[in-house]
Amino acid sequence: MTLAATSETNAYDLSTCDREPIRTPGSIQPHGFALTLAGDLVVLQASENLEQHVGIAPTGALGQPLARVIGDAAATLLATELGATRIAERPLYLGTVCIHNACYFDVLAHRYDSVLMLEFESVERRASADFRNLYPLVGEFLLKLNDTNTTEAMSALAADEIRAVTGYGRVMVYHFDHDGHGHVIAESLADGYHSYFGQRFPATDIPRQARELYTLNRIRLIHDANYTPARLVPALNPVTGAPNDLSFAALRSVSPVHLQYMRNMNTLASMSVSLVVKGKLWGLISCHNETPCPVAFEQRTACEQLGQILALSIESREDANELEFRLDLRRIMVSMLGGLTQGANFIDNMSSVFPALLKFERAGGVAIIVDEHLLTYGDTPPDAQIRELVGWLSTKAHGDIFHTDQLSKVYAHGAQMTRNASGILALPISRIHKHYLIWFRPEVIHTIDWAGNPHAKEGAGPLGQLTPRTSFSTWRETIHGTSIPWHNGELELALEFRTALLGIALERAEQMAELAEELGRANKELEAFSYSVSHDLRAPLRHIVGFSDLLLESAGNDDVEKRHRFLKNIKESARLAGKLVDDLLSFSQMGRAALRPTNISMNELVRGCIEKLAGDTRGRDVRWEVEDLPEVRADATFIQLALYNLMANAVKFTSQKDSAVIRISAERHEHENVFHVADNGAGFNMEYVHKLFGVFQRLHRMEDFQGTGIGLANVRRIVERHGGRVWANSIPGEGATFSFSIPKELPV
Template sequence: MKSLTGQADTVAAHTPRASIASIAYNTLPVPALDACDQEPIRVPGAIQPHGYLVALDADLRVVQTSANVGELTGEAAEALLGRHVETLIGAAGARVVAEVLETVAVEDKPLYIGRVAWTRGNGTRLAADADGDMTFGEGAQAAQRPRGERMLDMLLHSHAGVLLLEIEPTAHVGNVFSPIYALVRTFVQRLEDADTLQQLLDLAAREVRRITGYGRVLVYRFDEDGHGQVLAEDRDPEYASYLDHFFPAADIPKQARELYLLNHIRLIADAAYVPAPLIPAHHPETGAPTDLSYAALRSVSPVHLEYMRNMGTASSMSISIVVRGKLWGLISCHHASARQVGFEARAACEHLCEVLSLQVAAKEESAEAGYRLGLRKMLVELISAMSDRDDFTTSIVSSPVALLRFMSAHGAAVVYAGRIVTVGVTPDTAVIQRIVDYIATSSSRDVFHTDTMSELLSWEEGDDVPDWAASASGVLAVQISKIHRHFVLWFRPEVVRTIAWAGDPRKVVVAADTDAAADTAANACTPASAGNLRVSPRESFETWRQTVRHRSRRWHDSEINIALDFRTSILGIVLRRAEEMAQLAAELGRVNKELEAFSYSVSHDLRAPLRHIVGYGDLLREQEIDRLSERGARFLQNIVDSAKLAGTLVDDLLSFSQMGRAALRPAPVSVRAMVDAVIRELEAENPGRAITWQIGPLPTVTGDAAFLILAVRNLLSNAVKYSKTRAQATIAIEARETAREHIVSIRDNGVGFNMRYVGKLFGVFQRLHRADEFEGTGIGLANVRRIIERHDGRTWAEGEPDKGATFFFSMPKVPAVSAPSARPLA
């Protein structure tokens, strides 16, 4: 950046598959990117030179030191190795270190152990013995201090078995902790006035800048893709504004984010510093480079220092905002010139950020709880409306407005039992089926969600993004069944956004300066595995705008969780209805058995009296016919005919009841053989009738021969009966097959029927013609349906008045009960 105020807009060229998640990486070769992620920033082998670091053994002897420690001792750093720490910080300082180790558990996080007043050649004394009040800020004056005396702050921590003492010169005197509350008091007092998260972040930016004196302070949070969006800012007028700008996720490699969770504050006092290497390079006791993850003085990546210089920032400080154990965001401080921030100010800022983190968590949890409660209320209303309806699909879409409002969606679809029912703005059914197929084959989750559905579904190379992406960029799908493809889907439309980046986020790769890399132990973003390449940070931070398309608003975690509850509720309704249906089926089964038993009993008991009536009627007609008048003889004939019809009806009822009770004996059965046998019977029963039989190829099916031949006889006899008004009757028997079944049709040219009444054809005692025109009991077709359904087949009919009728029945190719190997039965 040439200046701190120059800013210009650069518009990003848009490609259909580009996304905000990938933009920061799309020009990076994988080896170079991996090299950056693997850079040994925890063991840089050097520190920043505004302080000093020594590693101590159990006897408090120096085993490793930073090369710049000679500034304090006036000797070469190597001369300090093996000597007691009091050589460096004097007897008073050494006593403090020893007492802390005896009384406190020294752990990873650096512990402030005190301040010593140091004078070269005269040793040290505790700073608490110094006169004068502690002051804060640039140009702070220390009263009544001996000439040449310097104040040294000491921090102690132990990590990976190594005890590390950090020493930072400071211009302050007195108690280091006394000003911390005074520094953050304003922030704490104003917390109650911050009703919103935005007000809270604005307050934090102002207070951190007031405490540290930095020229610009940014507060930004990380989104789901790891990009940082600046939400609050406080700055001097000469500094460029980055408010509402995005910083790409690639600016902070994964391992750097991990360090932000371990060590919540990081200071770079001067971006132009020359690192002070550790001597020796490897710790003598561990034989490995010393891990400086928790060290305040840890040297940082040369790439990051280059990044700072390109930004026009000579000094920076970052403070982690950690919410619920995750890195929520950062407070980032920038200054145009080198700036040393003392421990007091850093401790105050760290404390402020801890309070801020708690407040952010509280506000987010409050907002989340309110949103969840609203979703829960809508779920209860939706389930209540669904519970009142029997049909599953209809019940879900019965309240379309509530269904869409429930997921803040513009469209929804229910895919169930081969049907697709939609409400609102959705893609067409072919696209919905494609989306369902993708989800069913690629995800095992009960709830699937994405805000980039069009990018997940492939399209022909070179084609534009499909039109449906505008209405269904976002999809949330609830899978109702693990076996069948039953889904409830919600759709969100595309939201076109213009992202303002703080500079072109696309990193570039340049040839590595191998000589420079060899000179600097910290410059590890250029390993040989990266093909002698290194990542170069962007040189300009002028606003770079990117248009992001084909992405919807993201699905909220609460929406995903409530979708799981919705699925559970749906399954509860389905289970309850299944239990009700099972109970009803059991009750119907019991009633059917009672009815079958009753009909069997009645039919059996009525057969004898009816036969007696017919028998005595025939005897009376033979023996007493001469004594009867013509009228009496006609009455007698009517009695005999009615009794015979009643007997036939009783036999049919008995046969109908037996069909539900008798066990099937499946075997291969030739349909042609059955047809031929029935035709011979019908021709014998109807002598003189002119009937043309047209018989096509017929299959062999698996079933109970006795039942199936009864069904064929009923259908063929019906064709003969209802075509008797034709001078020349034509009856055609044909068959066709599908992947799953054989379908047999019997067509006649008889009187036909009106399709309006087709639903009555296969009912018991249902007749579409007058009894005096065509004899029969009205139970034959009911027998046909019952026989075929017991074989897992189907029956249906088509007809037209005076033009004939066609009756169909199907038989499955793979029966529910397998048949034994046998020759086809004729």
């Protein structure tokens, strides 16, 4: 804070608290003195209380070697330690020195802001700091932590240990909530000290920049709140030309407003140890004493170590609790998603998991809005209010999720829904339509005990200046219109659930598209079937009837040859009609029969088909050229039928060739095998290739090449049921190549 005191009121202006240069106060606490040094240990700056401690005026020390200021023996000791130790930004204990055979000082050193700073803290003892008790203290503390199972219990243990080490009258551990208020979760008290356990200190008690400094420098000590600061001489850092940054200085002077705050709290000595969890200021261990109380460096070190151990333990415990919480939510979500995939109706599926939805987000009610459909479960606002809320939500650019635990603060009509909807979590489940899944949490009326009225933290003086608050008496506030806050895990899992819902919806849309495609194909096949029944099947039946009539008319005729010809035509027409009916039955069964995959030798299948076609090729010059073919995993019966149809087509459409060549080959790919049946026969016009695999589609006249027009449709259906593809290429008069693929992994 920038502090401006007036003679009339002696009040401090707190209007610019967050801009106070607390890192560059230009002074130190007077229970020690400070020197800044160049690399050759020549004094650049000295605190103005130097003469009080060592009898040399600060101006007289400037430009002098360190030995001239503190004596040869002390300087030699420090130079040796400095030469043997890497000095960084955090203060390091160099030793205890005696100056002028009278005064003893603990010496801390750190490099920061382009200078080496030595801090000399006056101590009563004549020996160096003794750190031998640190290890057993820490070891015992760790053992005790193993017997605790809550953050509060661990904090209480730390408070007791630190009070025993320091001798302070009150040690509090408080945790900053999501609004920055400090909640006292543990406390250790000496007799006669006021308790703040369970109370809250408002966030404004610790300005933003102070919190940042607490995160950077983990410990801060105030020896006596009634001290008079000792300024640095000269005021500006000779190297940087700016005020010294004392962020890591143990003797750094603090804000006069904070000192007044302490006195108002009847506290003259304090120490704060930061609890930093995952890089953020989680809370503080705050130590108070009603009288001045020095804390030696080794004691502060012990407290800092205990604070770090506590912070690590809190992090570990919070991580474990968070993991368990998220696992529970994920179990519920997985169970719900299993239920949502059972039926085809989205609304019915969602309503079937309503109880789990409430448990998933610890809600009192839930609503699903899809188009004009609104379903609710549990304790929810009336339908009209929910629809109005959805209208408001749809106007907000809230991304994939909207949540609040104080709806009335952000939504004008939220006050009408306070009882059962003080908090809401809304998931839009469509980018286009007003489709929402909304959870409702009821109002939780609760009280907060503050250490003083947070709304009267600063009181205005007669001229408008602001002063530190003077009251720390318990002030109780009742909170209305809020629900239990939404946990980060709940929000993140809700987003996952939304993604899963969209995935289910997309899968259903794809299934519907596939069904529509299949239906379209089935309709076309049905049209072709109708045409075949009305035309292809009718034709041989007409022939049968016609030749039967002719046979009857010639009953008295002795022309045996003519009657034989009529009977032959009748037989041929009946055979064709039967073949057509058989092929129709085979085609219809092909779509219903279950696949029975086995490992198939394609070489053996081809040899078997060639043997079956021997009768059709007898008396013809047909040369089979068969490559070595890979094995496949498929339904042997179906694949043999498809292969036979393609090879039979090749035999049929080469019937007008003097010398027929039919070549069967394969290509091996990473995910599939491709087979080709090529011939040098009649071929077809590629302009009509899209009709080739349709039911009852012919690209040649019946008089030229007989057939029912179902064989290639069967081939396509067989291959596609195996997850493969079928296609053809041709040059009219030169031949055709029919190809199909069989994947190495069959579809489930």
